[in-house]
Amino acid sequence: AVHPWNMVILVYMIGLFISIRHFFETTKLIYLAQNIKNGEKEIHTLIFSLSILGVGLFNYFIGRSYDINLVWPSWPVLLLLTIFTDRLYSDFSTLLERKPISRVYKLFFSAHRFYKVSIFLVLFTFLSSSIFSILIYIPNYWGLISSRFAGIREGPPEILREGMELLKENTNSQDQILILSDYAPELYLFINKPRPVTVPGFGELMLISDTNKISSFLANPPDNAVIFWDSNFSFTTQAQLSDDVTNHPGTLWNTNISFTTPQRFDNLIPVAYSKNKDLILFRNKP
Numbered sequence: 001a002v003h004p005w006n007m008v009i010l011v012y013m014i015g016l017f018i019s020i021r022h023f024f025e026t027t028k029l030i031y032l033a034q035n036i037k038n039g040e041k042e043i044h045t046l047i048f049s050l051s052i053l054g055v056g057l058f059n060y061f062i063g064r065s066y067d068i069n070l071v072w073p074s075w076p077v078l079l080l081l082t083i084f085t086d087r088l089y090s091d092f093s094t095l096l097e098r099k100p101i102s103r104v105y106k107l108f109f110s111a112h113r114f115y116k117v118s119i120f121l122v123l124f125t126f127l128s129s130s131i132f133s134i135l136i137y138i139p140n141y142w143g144l145i146s147s148r149f150a151g152i153r154e155g156p157p158e159i160l161r162e163g164m165e166l167l168k169e170n171t172n173s174q175d176q177i178l179i180l181s182d183y184a185p186e187l188y189l190f191i192n193k194p195r196p197v198t199v200p201g202f203g204e205l206m207l208i209s210d211t212n213k214i215s216s217f218l219a220n221p222p223d224n225a226v227i228f229w230d231s232n233f234s235f236t237t238q239a240q241l242s243d244d245v246t247n248h249p250g251t252l253w254n255t256n257i258s259f260t261t262p263q264r265f266d267n268l269i270p271v272a273y274s275k276n277k278d279l280i281l282f283r284n285k286p
Helices: 004-026 040-060 067-095 100-108 111-136 138-154 158-170 184-191 208-219
Strands: 176-180 225-230 268-273 279-284
Touching (some): 111 138, 158 184, 158 225, 158 279
Antiparallel strands (some): 225 279, 268 279
16 A cells, blocks of 8 residues: 555655756756756755655665654655646646647657656645545544644643753852753753763663663762752663563673662752752752
8 A cells, every 4th residue: 555655755756767868968867858948957956965865865764764754764755745736837837838739749759858758747636635544534633633732832841841940049150960760851952951971862862881871970970060859750660671681791781781860979969959849959068
């Protein structure tokens, strides 16, 4: 069955075909179907760049082709389709100025236009058939949009607002701040500082060596270190751990490792709390 993922990569392949064909035409390696217009080089360079970008994005999500992930590798498709539509419109505008017989001949016997018309028919057929599924799922889309707008109207969660306030009032630009919270990405964006340890985001944290880096930072923090601790935060739970220790050596999935909280380190003392005391800032002992 044809799936939207197939159509996305098809558009990128078409973009590569068009741009490579133009290269062969300009270097006179193949027959030039029509005179090259002003700006053609720039347009085909853009088509080639977007197609390469799209293929790279598409390749990143190979093996994770869930419908919800289709948003990320497909945005260059919209730009490419806009360019293709403009080129088709220009070609058809030229054809409409000719006599009927000449139009048909130019449409079906011009290789330079025939592949464009074929592309248009394939994409139009597929995209127009999706209208019915869109209509069926309108309630789902409306619920998703409403939930997003509700978040915008209500602002960030209370715990995130408290965390921002806590960091703003108790840290300075010289501090190395390690944030241990599910809201770490948002809080690092707020303070505009990188992590003091070179580990990936907690959502992608898998290696034991990465958790060891964090534990080492807690055990031997620099003098200007600040530890932001969210009491609701944990790296992993027993339910997430795998019994198969042979397929994932050196990862969190093959051991009963649990995160060591800052309270367990004698060299750290709490210096500030949130209103409910579920967020705590730690510093070195004087």
